[in-house]
Amino acid sequence: MADAGHAINTPGKRSPDGEREWMFNNEIASGFETRMIQYKDAKVERVDDRTGVVDVPLAERVNKAVRLGGKAYISFHHNAYLGVWGSHGGTETFTKENPSTASLALANAVHPALVKGYGLKDRGIKHTNWHVINHHHMPAVLIEGGFMDSTTDIQVLRNKDKLRTAGALVADAIAKHYSLVLNTTTALQTTKTMNRTHKIVPGDTLWSLSQKYNVSVKQLEINNPETIPHNLQIGGLLHID
Numbered sequence: 001m002a003d004a005g006h007a008i009n010t011p012g013k014r015s016p017d018g019e020r021e022w023m024f025n026n027e028i029a030s031g032f033e034t035r036m037i038q039y040k041d042a043k044v045e046r047v048d049d050r051t052g053v054v055d056v057p058l059a060e061r062v063n064k065a066v067r068l069g070g071k072a073y074i075s076f077h078h079n080a081y082l083g084v085w086g087s088h089g090g091t092e093t094f095t096k097e098n099p100s101t102a103s104l105a106l107a108n109a110v111h112p113a114l115v116k117g118y119g120l121k122d123r124g125i126k127h128t129n130w131h132v133i134n135h136h137h138m139p140a141v142l143i144e145g146g147f148m149d150s151t152t153d154i155q156v157l158r159n160k161d162k163l164r165t166a167g168a169l170v171a172d173a174i175a176k177h178y179s180l181v182l183n184t185t186t187a188l189q190t191t192k193t194m195n196r197t198h199k200i201v202p203g204d205t206l207w208s209l210s211q212k213y214n215v216s217v218k219q220l221e222i223n224n225p226e227t228i229p230h231n232l233q234i235g236g237l238l239h240i241d
């Protein structure tokens with residue numbers, strides 16, 4: 001179970017230059033999902049709105065995660081201090097206060113991957129009773145990948161490759177924690193991002209494009225949250241990788 005905190009237009013939740021927290025959150029969440037589903041038997045359900053339009057209420061996110069029988073919950077966020085540029089910064093991982101052994105173990109597994117992925121100051125594992133990590137019965141962590149109002153951190157946050165790589169490293173850490181193995185068919189694709197795009201021509205379907213480029217339909221959906229499933233517009237650009 002995963003969510004990218006908030007939605008695009010959630011009030012506050014932006015850098016001093018107006019960049020939206022959701023955009024950063026969604027980038028690492030996408031990198032995470034792309035990598036995670038390469039593991040055998042691994043499933044990722046986004047309990048937020050992956051298009052970023054609707055800020056799904058927190059209780060609804062938690063209820064959905066529980067209803068779907070989630071085995072773990074990870075919520076991707078980015079931090080802010082005073083909302084004005086400053087020299088503070090760093091990466092944190094949260095569990096609830098007095099976390100279960102399983103939640104703490106998950107945090108211990110995930111946090112080093114985040115610190116490595118972002119390459120920012122290690123602010124450690126912390127505890128607070130935020131709703132999405134407090135109210136369900138599965139191991140749950142919330143990560144704050146860096147500060148949107150930090151002059152240091154924002155350099156990393158603006159780097160989509162960095163965020164996607166951090167997400168992939170988190171997926172690898174979780175896979176290791178739960179002893180998952182890579183699917184043999186997808187193992188060769190691993191972390192290499194090819195950044196291919198496709199200009200949509202009449203007759204293209206998600207299925208035909210997935211065959212043409214040897215990627216899954218699900219992957220195309222993940223990489224094009226703003227385009228799919230609403231339309232495949234002729235002349236539009238689809239992100240393949």
Ligand SMILES: [Zn+2]
Pocket residue numbers: 005006013021077078079
């Ligand atoms: Zn947030």
